[in-house]
Amino acid sequence: MATKKMAIIATKGALDMAYPPLILASTAAAIGWEVQVFFTFYGLQLLRKDLSGIAISPLANPAMPMPVPMPVVVSVMPGMQAMATSMMKAKMKKKGVASLEELRSLCQEAEVKFIACQMTVDLFEFSKDDFIDGIEYGGAATFLKFAGETDVCLFI
Amino acid sequence: MNFDKEFDASGLACPLPIVKTKKSLADMASGQVLRVIATDPGSVCDMQAFAEQTGHTLLSSGEEGGKYVFMLKKA
Numbered sequence: 001m002a003t004k005k006m007a008i009i010a011t012k013g014a015l016d017m018a019y020p021p022l023i024l025a026s027t028a029a030a031i032g033w034e035v036q037v038f039f040t041f042y043g044l045q046l047l048r049k050d051l052s053g054i055a056i057s058p059l060a061n062p063a064m065p066m067p068v069p070m071p072v073v074v075s076v077m078p079g080m081q082a083m084a085t086s087m088m089k090a091k092m093k094k095k096g097v098a099s100l101e102e103l104r105s106l107c108q109e110a111e112v113k114f115i116a117c118q119m120t121v122d123l124f125e126f127s128k129d130d131f132i133d134g135i136e137y138g139g140a141a142t143f144l145k146f147a148g149e150t151d152v153c154l155f156i
Numbered sequence: 157m158n159f160d161k162e163f164d165a166s167g168l169a170c171p172l173p174i175v176k177t178k179k180s181l182a183d184m185a186s187g188q189v190l191r192v193i194a195t196d197p198g199s200v201c202d203m204q205a206f207a208e209q210t211g212h213t214l215l216s217s218g219e220e221g222g223k224y225v226f227m228l229k230k231a
Contacts, residue, residue, distance in 0.1 A: 027171040030178035031209035096169040096196075106175050 004033045005150040007143065012156065013045030015056040015088060015100075016064075021156050022046070022103040028152075029110030037107075038143040040117035043156075044124065047116055047131045051100050055085040108134055115142060157216065157227055159191040160184060166195045166223060173199045174206050177228070181212065184230050189215065192226040199224055 006028045010021040021037055028035045039047050045054055058064050059075040064084070074080065093099075098106075108114070114135040121128075121137065128137075136142075147153050163180040165173035173194045180190055192203065200217060203226045207214035215227040 023171045026175050030171070030175045031206055096167045096172070098169070098172050103171075110175075110178075 004152070005146070006033050006035045006152040006154070007147040007150045008035070008037045009143065009155045010037055010039045010043035010046060011041050013042030013054060015054050015085060017156065018046050018054055018100050019103070022100065022107060024154070025112045026103055026106045026110060029107060029112050036113040036115060036143075036146050038115045038117060040120050044116060044120055044126065046100065046104065047114060047135055049130065049132055054100060055081055056088050057081045058084045104132070158189065159227060160188040162191045162193070164193045165199070166193055168194070169196055170198050170202065174202050177203070177206065181228070181230050186230055188230050190228045190230065192228060194224045194226070197224070203228070
């Protein structure tokens with residue numbers, strides 16, 4: 001049986017959207033698939049050494065379950081995003097959900113290839129020092145070369 | 157049923173039971189049996205899918221004392 005391949009484009013940097021690419025990549029690697037994740041635009045946040053800035057906002061996020069119903073006018077108040085983020089992180093920890101850092105290192109251990117989009121690295125004026133080691137830098141052609149050979153290809 | 161190694165994934169949520177099962181199998185020899193304990197209800201379907209994808213044999217899948225218990229024979 002030929003090794004299956006999966007390519008993911010990770011474009012989002014909010015806490016909730018940070019999970020799917022890392023969960024799928026780590027699991028696919030665990031079942032023996034070859035995996036590449038291409039991080040572009042806000043997805044680049046997931047490659048930063050320090051992930052503590054990754055947050056979730058109740059604002060413009062009407063589907064987010066809240067302990068009490070929260071009017072939009074409250075959601076915009078200072079500190080609400082930090083509060084929602086710390087509540088979500090505490091809940092995740094309680095429920096045994098891995099941290100982003102743990103999932104990311106499980107991916108790297110399992111040889112998932114991480115590629116940072118060079119164009120957006122330059123656009124946001126990131127330095128390579130902002131990012132973890134062991135990643136590659138490339139563009140659309142780099143992604144498509146691998147994506148063209150995959151069994152599963154996702155845009156997240 | 158006899159087993160050679162045990163991995164307790166109690167309290168862990170998706171994808172950790174699967175990803176860490178894979179890690180637990182890494183230092184085992186072909187034919188050895190890993191016993192996995194989990195509390196994640198999703199692990200019942202996930203362990204089956206993991207076995208099918210990887211070629212390891214899921215010898216048994218059941219519940220004991222409110223937890224899910226799997227026996228995996230390494231390919």
